Amino acid sequence: MNFGEETVSKKKIYEGKVINLYLHKVRLQDGNLADREVINHPGGVAILAYKDSETILMVEQYRKPIEKVLLELPAGKLEKNEDTKECGLRELEEETGYKAKSFEYLGKIVSSPGFCNEYIYLYKAENLYDGIIGGDEDEFLNVREIKINHVKEMIKTGQIIDAKTISCFMYL
Secondary structure, X not given: OOOOOEEEEEEXXXXXXXXXXXXXXXXXXXXXXXXXXEEEOOOEEEEEEEEEOOEEEEEEEXXXXXXXXXXXXXXXXXXXXXXXXXXXXXXXXXXXXXXXXXXXXXXXXXXXXXXXXXXXXXXXXXXXXXXXXXOOOOOOEEEEXXXXXXXXXXXXXXXXXXXXXXXXXXXX
């Protein structure tokens, strides 16, 4: 069976700083038409940064859509035509104040494929050294050092609920 959907028409509903929202009219496998709301997102990078063999760096950040402070891996949005590795190195330094001598690609995930085309590229950073903490002017973070052997329990107890963070640990 062909599971694809043919786009018959596409209309931009909203254009924002980070996302664009489109309404797609699609033809289904059975010939019927349906609407799909699709968010276009440039994608991002998340970094599993090892301060040492037992300690990783995470950030606490308030996330308005869910009205909660989340504990998550350092991460950020890709700029237009930006290489994923360069984005990851930039975001690591901006969010944690560290640079990495070793920066290894782990894989990629799709965050919410039911309505968004965002890919998040996952990297492992090791052999950290001091850089300059920076970040966006509207971004407020608290860097935390977490023992790697506590992460699984933190996920089970709901202290870590961020999907990209949980997904990244599957690559180890």
